[in-house]
Amino acid sequence: MKNYFIEKPSQTILDQVKNKIDLKTKPLGSLGQLESIAKKICLIQQTRSPKLNHPAMLVFAGDHGLTDENISAFPQEVTHQMVLNFLSGGAAINVFCQQNQINLSVVDAGVNHTFAHHPDLIDRKIGFGTANSLHEEAMTDKEFNQAMAAGAQLVDRKFTKGCNIIGFGEMGIGNTSASSLLMSAFTDCSLEDCVGRGTGIDDQGLHHKIDVLQKVYAQHRAKLNDPLTFFRCVAGFEMAMMLGAMVQAAENKMILLIDGFIASAVFLAAYQQYPNLMCYALFCHQSDEHGHQSLLDHLGQEPILKMNLRLGEGTGCALAYPIIQSSVAFINQMASFESASITNKP
Numbered sequence: 493m494k495n496y497f498i499e500k501p502s503q504t505i506l507d508q509v510k511n512k513i514d515l516k517t518k519p520l521g522s523l524g525q526l527e528s529i530a531k532k533i534c535l536i537q538q539t540r541s542p543k544l545n546h547p548a549m550l551v552f553a554g555d556h557g558l559t560d561e562n563i564s565a566f567p568q569e570v571t572h573q574m575v576l577n578f579l580s581g582g583a584a585i586n587v588f589c590q591q592n593q594i595n596l597s598v599v600d601a602g603v604n605h606t607f608a609h610h611p612d613l614i615d616r617k618i619g620f621g622t623a624n625s626l627h628e629e630a631m632t633d634k635e636f637n638q639a640m641a642a643g644a645q646l647v648d649r650k651f652t653k654g655c656n657i658i659g660f661g662e663m664g665i666g667n668t669s670a671s672s673l674l675m676s677a678f679t680d681c682s683l684e685d686c687v688g689r690g691t692g693i694d695d696q697g698l699h700h701k702i703d704v705l706q707k708v709y710a711q712h713r714a715k716l717n718d719p720l721t722f723f724r725c726v727a728g729f730e731m732a733m734m735l736g737a738m739v740q741a742a743e744n745k746m747i748l749l750i751d752g753f754i755a756s757a758v759f760l761a762a763y764q765q766y767p768n769l770m771c772y773a774l775f776c777h778q779s780d781e782h783g784h785q786s787l788l789d790h791l792g793q794e795p796i797l798k799m800n801l802r803l804g805e806g807t808g809c810a811l812a813y814p815i816i817q818s819s820v821a822f823i824n825q826m827a828s829f830e831s832a833s834i835t836n837k838p
């Protein structure tokens with residue numbers, strides 16, 4: 493595996509950034525979270541005049557062997573059917589990316605389906621779904637490394653075209669299960685507190701899901717001393733590709749847009765290995781999926797939006813994007829007390 497180097501942004505510019513924000517024509521701190529977003533982006537870009545260039549969204553799709561255990565309300569074939577929906581422009585993420593002029597790429601990371609050639613489908617298929625983590629390691633070392641490298645390469649492709657802000661979406665029936673296992677592994681929350689209804693399982697389905705995940709956890713707990721090995725044993729190809737994409741984006745000093753429960757769980761795993769990742773990430777929304785609030789609390793992060801979404805695909809990133817644009821707009825365009833000749837005295 494490539495050794496990624498994620499640099500902590502220098503804080504020397506922070507006082508100047510704070511000063512610029514505080515001298516805008518507004519009471520101190522009155523733009524709330526817009527101010528903290530602006531500060532973070534200024535630190536990432538090491539400037540007081542940040543810019544958002546060529547925003548991109550990568551949606552990774554992959555299937556999970558664990559779906560054999562009946563842990564989702566929907567069957568596995570919905571993954572490939574949704575990929576076709578992404579390609580014809582009909583999914584929620586298509587609509588919100590189109591609305592906000594975010595460039596959307598759809599990646600076959602490992603869907604259990606042979607797609608006909610499509611000019612807009614990026615083929616990085618690692619396999620036809622992962623192995624069933626109840627009985628085996630979900631991915632081999634080789635598959636995991638391949639997936640991470642592919643995610644990193646796709647980010648680099650965007651970066652060389654001038655993109656400096658990138659969101660990560662996923663599609664993979666069963667991937668809330670893998671995410672719950674990661675959350676339980678890397679927080680002090682019990683597995684029950686990390687498991688939710690995903691696509692909408694009922695009470696009986698939820699008990700069954702918890703029961704299956706307890707067994708999966710027990711099966712792989714010996715690998716917990718190495719976070720990415722545990723990840724490899726329980727996660728999906730789309731999640732591994734997302735992990736590679738996140739660390740490469742941070743290495744490139746891009747702004748990372750983190751979506752809901754699944755993307756946050758991938759981030760959490762990556763963060764174990766690369767703590768400086770946090771300096772580059774904006775948490776776009778708090779999902780309604782049980783566990784997400786605790787996960788964000790664990791990371792000490794305040795989400796931009798809280799709108800009871802529980803979809804994934806990167807939708808929270810696309811919806812939060814206009815707010816992030818407002819953060820950048822105010823720091824660049826608002827007048828200062830001095831330039832507007834306004835008395836700066838509370």
Ligand SMILES: Cc1cc2ncn([C@H]3O[C@H](COP(=O)(O)O)[C@@H](O)[C@H]3O)c2cc1C
Nearest residue numbers: 564566662663664665666667668690691804
């Ligand atoms: C039609 C449809 C579209 C979706 N788009 C995202 N997901 C979301 O639901 C899945 C995770 O939930 P679980 O773990 O319960 O299977 C992921 O594919 C996620 O992206 C969808 C799910 C469905 C059914």
Ligand SMILES: O=C(O)c1cccnc1
Nearest residue numbers: 752753754779802803804
């Ligand atoms: O928050 C998410 O990412 C999520 C929640 C439920 C189902 N799919 C995705």
